[in-house]
Amino acid sequence: MTDTFRVAFVCVQNAGRSQMSTAFAEREVAERSLDGRVEIVTGGTDPADHVHPEVVEIMRELDIDLSDRTPREVSTAELEACDIVATMGCSTLSLDADVEVRDWALSDPDGRDTAAVREIRDDIRERVATVFDDIEARVEAA
Structure with a gap:
């Protein structure tokens, strides 16, 4: 592991699941005081033009604004x-x-x-928290 732990969240369009994952990861970094110790990468292999509107709407319920995010392509080298x-x-x-x-x-x-988007969002939130349990342990051990 380098000085900075790097975690990526990737899907084809980078317009839904990976955007939600990234937003939850950003919260985890802040809440766990991992600023400067964890870098978050997100992207897609065939990015959409915008984040899916239903994703923007469902994340607003948790005071997370994805309306200004733009899907991006991620390279193999980045990953x-x-x-x-x-x-x-x-x-x-x-x-x-x-x-x-x-x-x-x-x-x-x-x-x-x-309801379906909310269920996906809540599943993602739990998975990201689990990843950050692992990351926090690795960062602390390094």
């Missing part, structure tokens, strides 16, 4: 520089580096009703 890469269940990601890949197999929230 290979990470310690953990969480894919959302839509990836055939193959990395050559020593990267721990966690495939979460989550449903796509795009076009889903509010």
